[in-house]
Amino acid sequence: MPTASRRLPALLAVICAVTLTAALGACSSGGSSAQDSTPTPTATVTTPASDRFVITWAKDSEAAKLVSSVENYGVDIISSLPQEDQDAIKTAAEQASVSVKAATAHAGGLTAVRLSEVLPSEKAQAFIQALLSYDSIEAAEPEVTMTALSTSASPPNDEYFDKQWALTSDQRGLNVVEAWGKSTGKDVTVAVIDSGILPDHPDISSQLLPGYDFLSDPWAGGDNDGRDADPTDMGDAVQAGECGNDNEATDSSWHGSHVAGIIAASTNNGTGMAGVAPDAKIVPVRALGRCGGGADIIDAITWASGGSVNGVPDNENPAQVINLSLGGPNICPVYFQRTIDEAVARGSIIVAAAGNEDQDAGFVSPAGCENVITVGASNASGDRAVYSNYGSTVDVTAPGGDLTTDDGVLSLFRHPSSGEPAYTFMQGTSQASPHVAGVVALMLSIKPDLTVEQITETLTSTSQTMHSCDRDACGAGIINAKAAVEQVASDQVPAPGDGQATEEPSDDASKPGLRETIKDLWNRITTDEE
Ligand SMILES: [Ca+2]
Ligand SMILES: [Ca+2]
Numbered sequence: 049m050p051t052a053s054r055r056l057p058a059l060l061a062v063i064c065a066v067t068l069t070a071a072l073g074a075c076s077s078g079g080s081s082a083q084d085s086t087p088t089p090t091a092t093v094t095t096p097a098s099d100r101f102v103i104t105w106a107k108d109s110e111a112a113k114l115v116s117s118v119e120n121y122g123v124d125i126i127s128s129l130p131q132e133d134q135d136a137i138k139t140a141a142e143q144a145s146v147s148v149k150a151a152t153a154h155a156g157g158l159t160a161v162r163l164s165e166v167l168p169s170e171k172a173q174a175f176i177q178a179l180l181s182y183d184s185i186e187a188a189e190p191e192v193t194m195t196a197l198s199t200s201a202s203p204p205n206d207e208y209f210d211k212q213w214a215l216t217s218d219q220r221g222l223n224v225v226e227a228w229g230k231s232t233g234k235d236v237t238v239a240v241i242d243s244g245i246l247p248d249h250p251d252i253s254s255q256l257l258p259g260y261d262f263l264s265d266p267w268a269g270g271d272n273d274g275r276d277a278d279p280t281d282m283g284d285a286v287q288a289g290e291c292g293n294d295n296e297a298t299d300s301s302w303h304g305s306h307v308a309g310i311i312a313a314s315t316n317n318g319t320g321m322a323g324v325a326p327d328a329k330i331v332p333v334r335a336l337g338r339c340g341g342g343a344d345i346i347d348a349i350t351w352a353s354g355g356s357v358n359g360v361p362d363n364e365n366p367a368q369v370i371n372l373s374l375g376g377p378n379i380c381p382v383y384f385q386r387t388i389d390e391a392v393a394r395g396s397i398i399v400a401a402a403g404n405e406d407q408d409a410g411f412v413s414p415a416g417c418e419n420v421i422t423v424g425a426s427n428a429s430g431d432r433a434v435y436s437n438y439g440s441t442v443d444v445t446a447p448g449g450d451l452t453t454d455d456g457v458l459s460l461f462r463h464p465s466s467g468e469p470a471y472t473f474m475q476g477t478s479q480a481s482p483h484v485a486g487v488v489a490l491m492l493s494i495k496p497d498l499t500v501e502q503i504t505e506t507l508t509s510t511s512q513t514m515h516s517c518d519r520d521a522c523g524a525g526i527i528n529a530k531a532a533v534e535q536v537a538s539d540q541v542p543a544p545g546d547g548q549a550t551e552e553p554s555d556d557a558s559k560p561g562l563r564e565t566i567k568d569l570w571n572r573i574t575t576d577e578e
Pocket of ligand 2: 251313314315316317318319320321322
Protein backbone atom coordinates (compact mmCIF):
# COMPACT_ATOMS: atom_id res chain seq x y z
CA MET A 49 0.00 0.00 0.00
CA PRO A 50 2.55 2.61 0.83
CA THR A 51 4.29 2.20 -2.44
CA ALA A 52 1.28 1.66 -4.65
CA SER A 53 0.76 5.33 -5.27
CA ARG A 54 4.36 6.09 -6.06
CA ARG A 55 4.73 7.49 -9.50
CA LEU A 56 8.30 6.67 -10.28
CA PRO A 57 8.38 8.46 -13.62
CA ALA A 58 7.71 11.64 -11.69
CA LEU A 59 11.12 11.31 -10.08
CA LEU A 60 12.81 14.62 -10.02
CA ALA A 61 15.81 13.61 -11.95
CA VAL A 62 17.32 16.53 -10.24
CA ILE A 63 19.32 17.71 -8.92
CA CYS A 64 22.73 16.60 -9.52
CA ALA A 65 23.01 15.48 -13.04
CA VAL A 66 26.31 17.19 -13.17
CA THR A 67 29.24 17.15 -15.45
CA LEU A 68 32.61 16.19 -14.17
CA THR A 69 34.55 19.36 -14.36
CA ALA A 70 37.01 20.24 -11.71
CA ALA A 71 38.18 23.61 -10.62
CA LEU A 72 41.64 22.65 -9.52
CA GLY A 73 43.30 24.87 -12.05
CA ALA A 74 41.74 27.82 -10.34
CA CYS A 75 43.14 27.13 -6.92
CA SER A 76 46.04 28.90 -5.41
CA SER A 77 48.70 26.95 -3.60
CA GLY A 78 46.74 27.51 -0.36
CA GLY A 79 48.60 25.12 1.87
CA SER A 80 45.89 24.67 4.43
CA SER A 81 43.60 23.05 1.93
CA ALA A 82 46.00 20.52 0.50
CA GLN A 83 44.21 17.22 0.42
CA ASP A 84 46.26 14.07 0.45
CA SER A 85 43.22 11.93 -0.02
CA THR A 86 41.85 13.77 -3.01
CA PRO A 87 42.37 11.65 -6.08
CA THR A 88 44.47 13.22 -8.76
CA PRO A 89 42.39 13.68 -11.85
CA THR A 90 43.71 11.68 -14.74
CA ALA A 91 41.94 13.79 -17.31
CA THR A 92 42.96 17.34 -18.04
CA VAL A 93 41.44 19.58 -15.43
CA THR A 94 39.53 22.48 -16.86
CA THR A 95 38.00 25.51 -15.26
CA PRO A 96 34.23 25.30 -15.59
CA ALA A 97 32.38 28.00 -17.47
CA SER A 98 30.95 30.43 -14.94
CA ASP A 99 29.73 33.95 -14.31
CA ARG A 100 30.39 33.67 -10.59
CA PHE A 101 33.73 33.55 -8.81
CA VAL A 102 34.89 33.70 -5.21
CA ILE A 103 37.91 35.73 -4.22
CA THR A 104 39.82 34.82 -1.07
CA TRP A 105 41.68 37.97 -0.06
CA ALA A 106 45.16 37.65 1.35
CA LYS A 107 45.18 37.78 5.12
CA ASP A 108 45.92 41.28 6.42
CA SER A 109 45.19 42.83 3.01
CA GLU A 110 43.18 46.05 2.99
CA ALA A 111 40.40 44.28 1.14
CA ALA A 112 40.19 41.50 3.74
CA LYS A 113 39.90 44.13 6.46
CA LEU A 114 37.22 45.97 4.51
CA VAL A 115 35.21 42.83 3.92
CA SER A 116 35.31 41.85 7.56
CA SER A 117 34.06 45.31 8.55
CA VAL A 118 31.08 45.75 6.22
CA GLU A 119 27.72 46.06 7.87
CA ASN A 120 25.90 43.28 6.04
CA TYR A 121 27.20 40.21 4.28
CA GLY A 122 25.52 39.06 1.11
CA VAL A 123 25.12 42.56 -0.37
CA ASP A 124 27.13 44.36 -3.04
CA ILE A 125 30.31 46.04 -1.76
CA ILE A 126 32.19 46.65 -5.00
CA SER A 127 32.29 50.41 -4.60
CA SER A 128 33.51 50.10 -1.01
CA LEU A 129 36.55 47.99 -1.83
CA PRO A 130 39.96 49.68 -1.89
CA GLN A 131 40.36 51.39 -5.26
CA GLU A 132 43.18 49.14 -6.44
CA ASP A 133 41.12 46.05 -5.67
CA GLN A 134 38.08 47.45 -7.45
CA ASP A 135 40.37 48.14 -10.40
CA ALA A 136 41.77 44.62 -10.23
CA ILE A 137 38.35 43.02 -10.52
CA LYS A 138 37.08 45.45 -13.14
CA THR A 139 40.22 45.18 -15.23
CA ALA A 140 40.12 41.40 -15.19
CA ALA A 141 36.47 41.56 -16.24
CA GLU A 142 37.18 44.04 -19.02
CA GLN A 143 39.92 41.79 -20.34
CA ALA A 144 37.27 39.09 -20.58
CA SER A 145 34.89 41.52 -22.33
CA VAL A 146 32.34 41.47 -19.53
CA SER A 147 31.37 43.78 -16.69
CA VAL A 148 31.02 43.24 -12.95
CA LYS A 149 27.39 43.00 -11.81
CA ALA A 150 28.07 42.66 -8.11
CA ALA A 151 30.70 41.76 -5.54
CA THR A 152 29.20 40.53 -2.29
CA ALA A 153 31.03 40.14 1.00
CA HIS A 154 30.86 36.88 2.92
CA ALA A 155 32.18 35.32 6.09
CA GLY A 156 35.87 34.51 6.21
CA GLY A 157 36.88 37.64 4.33
CA LEU A 158 35.53 36.29 1.03
CA THR A 159 34.03 38.19 -1.85
CA ALA A 160 31.74 36.59 -4.42
CA VAL A 161 31.94 38.29 -7.81
CA ARG A 162 29.11 38.06 -10.32
CA LEU A 163 29.84 38.98 -13.93
CA SER A 164 27.46 40.17 -16.61
CA GLU A 165 27.92 37.01 -18.67
CA VAL A 166 29.02 33.43 -18.28
CA LEU A 167 32.67 33.09 -19.22
CA PRO A 168 33.51 29.96 -21.18
CA SER A 169 36.21 27.74 -19.72
CA GLU A 170 39.26 29.39 -21.26
CA LYS A 171 38.08 32.90 -20.50
CA ALA A 172 37.18 31.89 -16.96
CA GLN A 173 40.70 30.58 -16.47
CA ALA A 174 42.16 33.79 -17.88
CA PHE A 175 39.93 35.87 -15.59
CA ILE A 176 41.19 33.89 -12.62
CA GLN A 177 44.82 34.22 -13.68
CA ALA A 178 44.40 37.96 -14.07
CA LEU A 179 43.04 38.20 -10.53
CA LEU A 180 45.82 36.03 -9.13
CA SER A 181 48.43 38.47 -10.44
CA TYR A 182 47.47 40.85 -7.62
CA ASP A 183 49.17 40.39 -4.25
CA SER A 184 45.97 41.12 -2.37
CA ILE A 185 44.27 38.06 -3.86
CA GLU A 186 45.20 34.72 -2.36
CA ALA A 187 42.76 32.59 -4.35
CA ALA A 188 40.17 33.07 -7.06
CA GLU A 189 37.87 30.21 -7.93
CA PRO A 190 34.58 29.60 -9.69
CA GLU A 191 31.75 29.74 -7.17
CA VAL A 192 30.42 26.23 -6.68
CA THR A 193 26.68 26.12 -7.18
CA MET A 194 25.41 23.50 -4.78
CA THR A 195 22.09 21.81 -5.07
CA ALA A 196 20.09 19.41 -2.96
CA LEU A 197 21.18 15.82 -3.34
CA SER A 198 18.07 13.73 -3.45
CA THR A 199 15.38 12.66 -5.80
CA SER A 200 11.78 12.20 -4.85
CA ALA A 201 8.69 10.20 -5.58
CA SER A 202 5.14 11.45 -5.07
CA PRO A 203 3.60 11.49 -1.60
CA PRO A 204 2.41 8.20 -0.12
CA ASN A 205 -0.82 7.80 1.81
CA ASP A 206 0.79 6.01 4.71
CA GLU A 207 2.67 7.50 7.60
CA TYR A 208 3.88 4.49 9.49
CA PHE A 209 7.12 3.79 11.19
CA ASP A 210 7.15 0.30 9.75
CA LYS A 211 7.88 1.84 6.39
CA GLN A 212 11.11 3.25 7.83
CA TRP A 213 13.29 0.28 7.03
CA ALA A 214 16.31 2.53 7.32
CA LEU A 215 15.90 2.76 11.10
CA THR A 216 15.53 -0.95 11.75
CA SER A 217 18.05 -3.67 12.42
CA ASP A 218 17.03 -5.72 9.44
CA GLN A 219 17.21 -4.76 5.77
CA ARG A 220 20.61 -3.24 6.48
CA GLY A 221 19.17 -0.33 8.42
CA LEU A 222 20.81 1.72 11.16
CA ASN A 223 19.71 -0.38 14.10
CA VAL A 224 18.69 2.85 15.77
CA VAL A 225 15.76 1.78 17.94
CA GLU A 226 18.11 -0.19 20.15
CA ALA A 227 20.42 2.82 20.38
CA TRP A 228 17.62 4.87 21.95
CA GLY A 229 18.11 2.88 25.15
CA LYS A 230 21.36 4.80 25.64
CA SER A 231 20.71 8.09 23.88
CA THR A 232 17.94 9.99 22.15
CA GLY A 233 20.04 13.01 21.23
CA LYS A 234 18.99 15.17 24.16
CA ASP A 235 20.67 18.60 24.39
CA VAL A 236 22.21 18.30 20.95
CA THR A 237 21.55 20.89 18.26
CA VAL A 238 21.73 19.93 14.60
CA ALA A 239 21.78 22.62 11.92
CA VAL A 240 20.24 21.63 8.61
CA ILE A 241 21.65 23.88 5.90
CA ASP A 242 19.23 23.32 3.09
CA SER A 243 16.09 24.68 1.41
CA GLY A 244 14.54 25.82 4.69
CA ILE A 245 11.80 24.23 6.73
CA LEU A 246 8.02 23.73 6.78
CA PRO A 247 7.58 25.14 10.29
CA ASP A 248 3.95 24.08 10.62
CA HIS A 249 4.47 20.44 9.76
CA PRO A 250 3.11 18.67 12.86
CA ASP A 251 5.92 16.13 12.85
CA ILE A 252 8.74 18.70 13.14
CA SER A 253 7.28 21.92 14.54
CA SER A 254 8.08 21.11 18.16
CA GLN A 255 11.66 20.17 17.26
CA LEU A 256 12.75 23.52 15.88
CA LEU A 257 15.01 26.22 17.26
CA PRO A 258 15.26 29.66 15.64
CA GLY A 259 16.90 29.48 12.23
CA TYR A 260 17.74 31.98 9.50
CA ASP A 261 17.19 32.62 5.81
CA PHE A 262 20.59 33.28 4.20
CA LEU A 263 19.35 33.51 0.61
CA SER A 264 20.46 36.97 -0.44
CA ASP A 265 18.85 36.79 -3.90
CA PRO A 266 15.13 37.61 -3.47
CA TRP A 267 14.17 35.63 -6.58
CA ALA A 268 16.09 32.54 -5.50
CA GLY A 269 14.46 32.75 -2.10
CA GLY A 270 10.97 33.15 -3.52
CA ASP A 271 10.09 35.62 -0.77
CA ASN A 272 11.33 38.86 -2.35
CA ASP A 273 12.99 40.03 0.82
CA GLY A 274 16.52 38.62 0.90
CA ARG A 275 18.02 37.64 4.21
CA ASP A 276 15.90 37.58 7.33
CA ALA A 277 15.14 35.54 10.40
CA ASP A 278 12.44 33.42 8.74
CA PRO A 279 13.83 30.13 7.39
CA THR A 280 10.46 28.98 6.04
CA ASP A 281 10.89 27.01 2.83
CA MET A 282 9.09 29.06 0.16
CA GLY A 283 9.55 26.35 -2.46
CA ASP A 284 12.21 25.91 -5.09
CA ALA A 285 10.15 25.09 -8.17
CA VAL A 286 11.67 26.29 -11.44
CA GLN A 287 10.63 26.46 -15.05
CA ALA A 288 12.62 24.70 -17.72
CA GLY A 289 15.78 26.65 -18.54
CA GLU A 290 15.35 29.06 -15.66
CA CYS A 291 18.64 28.07 -14.06
CA GLY A 292 20.58 28.73 -17.23
CA ASN A 293 21.95 25.21 -17.51
CA ASP A 294 19.30 23.47 -19.62
CA ASN A 295 17.53 22.45 -16.44
CA GLU A 296 14.18 20.74 -16.64
CA ALA A 297 11.13 22.18 -14.91
CA THR A 298 10.81 20.83 -11.36
CA ASP A 299 8.27 21.07 -8.58
CA SER A 300 9.32 22.28 -5.16
CA SER A 301 11.35 19.65 -3.34
CA TRP A 302 10.71 20.65 0.30
CA HIS A 303 14.10 19.06 0.62
CA GLY A 304 15.15 20.70 3.88
CA SER A 305 12.11 19.34 5.69
CA HIS A 306 12.70 15.84 4.35
CA VAL A 307 16.27 16.00 5.66
CA ALA A 308 15.29 17.51 9.02
CA GLY A 309 12.60 14.87 9.54
CA ILE A 310 15.08 12.05 9.09
CA ILE A 311 17.26 13.57 11.82
CA ALA A 312 14.70 14.54 14.42
CA ALA A 313 11.04 14.19 13.45
CA SER A 314 8.74 14.18 16.46
CA THR A 315 8.81 10.58 17.60
CA ASN A 316 6.15 8.68 19.48
CA ASN A 317 3.69 11.53 18.96
CA GLY A 318 1.02 9.41 17.35
CA THR A 319 1.55 10.75 13.86
CA GLY A 320 3.76 10.22 10.88
CA MET A 321 7.30 9.06 11.27
CA ALA A 322 10.15 8.71 13.76
CA GLY A 323 13.47 10.53 13.65
CA VAL A 324 16.93 9.09 14.26
CA ALA A 325 17.56 11.42 17.22
CA PRO A 326 14.12 12.10 18.72
CA ASP A 327 15.30 14.55 21.38
CA ALA A 328 17.77 16.52 19.27
CA LYS A 329 16.75 19.99 18.14
CA ILE A 330 16.95 21.35 14.61
CA VAL A 331 18.25 24.78 13.60
CA PRO A 332 16.89 25.26 10.08
CA VAL A 333 19.23 27.33 7.94
CA ARG A 334 18.03 28.32 4.50
CA ALA A 335 20.74 28.53 1.84
CA LEU A 336 19.32 26.61 -1.12
CA GLY A 337 16.64 28.27 -3.21
CA ARG A 338 15.61 28.16 -6.83
CA CYS A 339 18.56 26.78 -8.81
CA GLY A 340 20.48 25.89 -5.63
CA GLY A 341 22.83 28.13 -3.70
CA GLY A 342 26.37 29.49 -3.76
CA ALA A 343 28.31 31.79 -1.48
CA ASP A 344 25.32 32.14 0.84
CA ILE A 345 26.21 28.62 2.02
CA ILE A 346 29.49 30.05 3.35
CA ASP A 347 27.68 32.47 5.61
CA ALA A 348 25.17 29.78 6.58
CA ILE A 349 27.87 27.37 7.75
CA THR A 350 29.68 30.16 9.58
CA TRP A 351 26.51 31.28 11.37
CA ALA A 352 25.30 27.77 12.16
CA SER A 353 28.60 26.93 13.84
CA GLY A 354 28.44 30.04 16.03
CA GLY A 355 30.61 32.31 13.90
CA SER A 356 29.86 35.93 13.20
CA VAL A 357 28.10 36.98 9.99
CA ASN A 358 27.86 40.72 9.47
CA GLY A 359 24.30 41.99 9.38
CA VAL A 360 22.90 38.87 11.05
CA PRO A 361 22.35 38.38 14.79
CA ASP A 362 24.50 35.58 16.19
CA ASN A 363 23.03 32.10 16.35
CA GLU A 364 22.01 31.57 19.96
CA ASN A 365 22.12 27.80 19.48
CA PRO A 366 25.43 26.98 17.79
CA ALA A 367 25.19 23.57 16.20
CA GLN A 368 27.16 20.62 17.46
CA VAL A 369 26.27 18.91 14.18
CA ILE A 370 25.81 20.46 10.73
CA ASN A 371 24.19 18.45 7.97
CA LEU A 372 25.06 19.30 4.37
CA SER A 373 22.82 17.31 2.03
CA LEU A 374 24.03 19.39 -0.87
CA GLY A 375 26.86 19.50 -3.30
CA GLY A 376 28.36 20.83 -6.47
CA PRO A 377 30.59 19.49 -9.22
CA ASN A 378 33.93 20.88 -8.16
CA ILE A 379 36.90 19.66 -6.19
CA CYS A 380 36.77 21.36 -2.79
CA PRO A 381 37.60 25.04 -3.31
CA VAL A 382 40.02 26.85 -1.02
CA TYR A 383 37.25 29.13 0.19
CA PHE A 384 34.93 26.26 1.09
CA GLN A 385 37.65 24.27 2.90
CA ARG A 386 38.50 27.33 4.94
CA THR A 387 34.86 27.80 5.94
CA ILE A 388 34.60 24.16 6.97
CA ASP A 389 37.83 24.25 8.96
CA GLU A 390 36.71 27.33 10.85
CA ALA A 391 33.33 25.77 11.64
CA VAL A 392 35.00 22.61 12.89
CA ALA A 393 37.37 24.72 15.00
CA ARG A 394 34.28 26.27 16.62
CA GLY A 395 33.16 22.80 17.64
CA SER A 396 30.76 21.69 14.91
CA ILE A 397 30.84 18.21 13.41
CA ILE A 398 30.01 18.46 9.71
CA VAL A 399 28.31 15.59 7.90
CA ALA A 400 28.13 15.78 4.11
CA ALA A 401 26.38 13.80 1.39
CA ALA A 402 28.76 12.02 -0.98
CA GLY A 403 26.74 13.07 -4.05
CA ASN A 404 24.52 11.22 -6.49
CA GLU A 405 26.52 11.07 -9.70
CA ASP A 406 27.96 7.55 -9.42
CA GLN A 407 31.45 8.99 -9.53
CA ASP A 408 34.40 9.47 -7.20
CA ALA A 409 33.27 11.74 -4.37
CA GLY A 410 36.70 13.38 -4.35
CA PHE A 411 35.65 15.29 -7.45
CA VAL A 412 32.72 17.04 -5.80
CA SER A 413 32.29 19.29 -2.80
CA PRO A 414 31.69 19.44 0.07
CA ALA A 415 31.93 15.62 -0.10
CA GLY A 416 35.56 15.83 -1.20
CA CYS A 417 36.56 18.41 1.40
CA GLU A 418 38.71 17.57 4.39
CA ASN A 419 37.33 17.67 7.91
CA VAL A 420 33.83 16.44 7.03
CA ILE A 421 32.23 13.03 7.50
CA THR A 422 31.33 12.01 3.96
CA VAL A 423 28.38 9.67 3.59
CA GLY A 424 27.53 7.37 0.70
CA ALA A 425 24.11 5.76 0.24
CA SER A 426 22.94 2.15 0.43
CA ASN A 427 19.69 0.44 -0.49
CA ALA A 428 17.53 -1.83 1.68
CA SER A 429 19.60 -4.84 0.65
CA GLY A 430 22.84 -3.29 1.85
CA ASP A 431 24.20 -2.66 -1.62
CA ARG A 432 25.65 0.62 -2.78
CA ALA A 433 22.76 2.65 -4.14
CA VAL A 434 23.22 2.87 -7.89
CA TYR A 435 23.60 6.66 -7.84
CA SER A 436 25.87 6.97 -4.82
CA ASN A 437 29.30 8.49 -5.18
CA TYR A 438 32.15 6.38 -3.84
CA GLY A 439 35.91 6.35 -3.38
CA SER A 440 38.49 7.05 -0.71
CA THR A 441 36.89 10.25 0.53
CA VAL A 442 33.71 8.37 1.54
CA ASP A 443 33.93 7.61 5.27
CA VAL A 444 30.76 5.60 5.83
CA THR A 445 27.55 4.56 4.13
CA ALA A 446 23.98 4.93 5.39
CA PRO A 447 20.54 4.17 3.99
CA GLY A 448 19.62 6.50 1.15
CA GLY A 449 17.24 4.18 -0.61
CA ASP A 450 17.06 3.07 -4.20
CA LEU A 451 13.66 3.41 -5.84
CA THR A 452 14.56 0.73 -8.35
CA THR A 453 14.83 -1.85 -5.56
CA ASP A 454 13.12 -0.46 -2.43
CA ASP A 455 10.72 2.23 -1.23
CA GLY A 456 13.34 4.90 -0.73
CA VAL A 457 13.46 6.86 2.52
CA LEU A 458 10.27 8.22 4.08
CA SER A 459 10.18 11.71 5.54
CA LEU A 460 8.37 15.03 5.62
CA PHE A 461 6.87 16.69 2.59
CA ARG A 462 4.23 19.21 1.56
CA HIS A 463 1.44 17.86 -0.58
CA PRO A 464 1.89 19.35 -4.06
CA SER A 465 -1.81 20.04 -4.67
CA SER A 466 -3.39 20.56 -1.25
CA GLY A 467 -0.36 22.17 0.37
CA GLU A 468 -1.07 20.12 3.48
CA PRO A 469 1.69 18.54 5.55
CA ALA A 470 2.52 15.18 3.99
CA TYR A 471 5.17 12.49 3.74
CA THR A 472 7.04 11.12 0.78
CA PHE A 473 9.75 8.73 -0.20
CA MET A 474 12.95 10.17 -1.59
CA GLN A 475 16.26 8.60 -2.46
CA GLY A 476 19.73 10.09 -2.41
CA THR A 477 22.88 10.67 -0.45
CA SER A 478 20.84 13.63 0.84
CA GLN A 479 18.86 11.02 2.75
CA ALA A 480 21.94 9.04 3.82
CA SER A 481 23.74 12.04 5.33
CA PRO A 482 21.02 12.99 7.87
CA HIS A 483 20.90 9.41 9.13
CA VAL A 484 24.56 9.85 10.08
CA ALA A 485 23.97 13.37 11.44
CA GLY A 486 21.28 11.90 13.68
CA VAL A 487 23.57 9.16 14.95
CA VAL A 488 26.31 11.73 15.60
CA ALA A 489 23.74 13.62 17.69
CA LEU A 490 23.07 10.44 19.67
CA MET A 491 26.81 10.08 20.31
CA LEU A 492 27.35 13.73 21.26
CA SER A 493 24.46 13.60 23.69
CA ILE A 494 26.50 11.08 25.68
CA LYS A 495 29.89 12.76 25.18
CA PRO A 496 29.63 16.34 23.95
CA ASP A 497 33.37 16.78 23.49
CA LEU A 498 33.95 14.10 20.89
CA THR A 499 36.08 15.34 17.99
CA VAL A 500 35.39 14.72 14.34
CA GLU A 501 38.27 12.22 14.34
CA GLN A 502 36.84 10.31 17.30
CA ILE A 503 33.38 10.25 15.82
CA THR A 504 34.63 9.12 12.44
CA GLU A 505 36.71 6.38 14.04
CA THR A 506 33.79 5.19 16.15
CA LEU A 507 31.38 5.17 13.20
CA THR A 508 33.81 3.33 10.96
CA SER A 509 34.92 0.77 13.52
CA THR A 510 31.34 -0.15 14.42
CA SER A 511 29.84 -0.10 10.94
CA GLN A 512 28.22 -3.12 9.33
CA THR A 513 29.67 -4.85 6.32
CA MET A 514 27.78 -3.99 3.18
CA HIS A 515 26.16 -6.68 1.11
CA SER A 516 28.03 -5.26 -1.85
CA CYS A 517 30.09 -2.27 -2.90
CA ASP A 518 30.47 -2.48 -6.65
CA ARG A 519 32.97 0.37 -6.83
CA ASP A 520 36.45 0.78 -5.43
CA ALA A 521 35.32 1.99 -2.00
CA CYS A 522 32.11 2.79 -0.10
CA GLY A 523 33.69 3.73 3.21
CA ALA A 524 33.87 1.40 6.17
CA GLY A 525 30.31 0.11 5.73
CA ILE A 526 26.78 0.93 6.85
CA ILE A 527 26.73 2.74 10.16
CA ASN A 528 25.31 0.88 13.15
CA ALA A 529 23.70 3.31 15.59
CA LYS A 530 23.43 0.80 18.41
CA ALA A 531 27.06 -0.25 18.22
CA ALA A 532 28.35 3.30 17.82
CA VAL A 533 26.37 4.62 20.77
CA GLU A 534 27.36 1.65 22.92
CA GLN A 535 31.00 2.24 22.14
CA VAL A 536 30.72 5.88 23.18
CA ALA A 537 28.75 5.01 26.31
CA SER A 538 31.18 2.28 27.32
CA ASP A 539 34.08 4.72 27.31
CA GLN A 540 35.97 2.99 24.56
CA VAL A 541 36.44 6.15 22.55
CA PRO A 542 39.81 7.84 23.06
CA ALA A 543 39.53 11.27 24.63
CA PRO A 544 41.01 14.16 22.68
CA GLY A 545 44.74 14.35 23.04
CA ASP A 546 45.67 11.48 25.29
CA GLY A 547 43.97 8.52 23.73
CA GLN A 548 42.12 7.76 26.95
CA ALA A 549 38.49 8.46 27.72
CA THR A 550 37.79 10.01 31.06
CA GLU A 551 34.02 10.26 31.41
CA GLU A 552 31.85 7.79 33.21
CA PRO A 553 29.70 5.51 31.08
CA SER A 554 26.11 6.60 30.64
CA ASP A 555 23.48 4.67 32.52
CA ASP A 556 20.61 5.93 30.40
CA ALA A 557 19.88 2.41 29.22
CA SER A 558 18.40 1.58 32.57
CA LYS A 559 15.76 4.31 32.45
CA PRO A 560 12.41 2.56 32.40
CA GLY A 561 10.61 5.50 30.84
CA LEU A 562 12.63 5.28 27.68
CA ARG A 563 12.18 1.57 27.40
CA GLU A 564 8.46 2.10 27.72
CA THR A 565 8.58 4.70 24.99
CA ILE A 566 10.20 2.32 22.60
CA LYS A 567 7.77 -0.42 23.51
CA ASP A 568 4.82 1.94 23.02
CA LEU A 569 6.15 2.90 19.66
CA TRP A 570 6.41 -0.65 18.53
CA ASN A 571 2.96 -1.38 19.91
CA ARG A 572 1.53 1.48 17.95
CA ILE A 573 3.14 0.31 14.79
CA THR A 574 1.92 -3.20 15.31
CA THR A 575 -1.55 -1.92 16.04
CA ASP A 576 -1.58 0.34 13.05
CA GLU A 577 -0.67 -2.45 10.71
CA GLU A 578 -3.57 -3.42 8.52
CA1 LIG B 1 13.91 36.03 3.08
CA1 LIG C 1 6.11 11.32 14.34
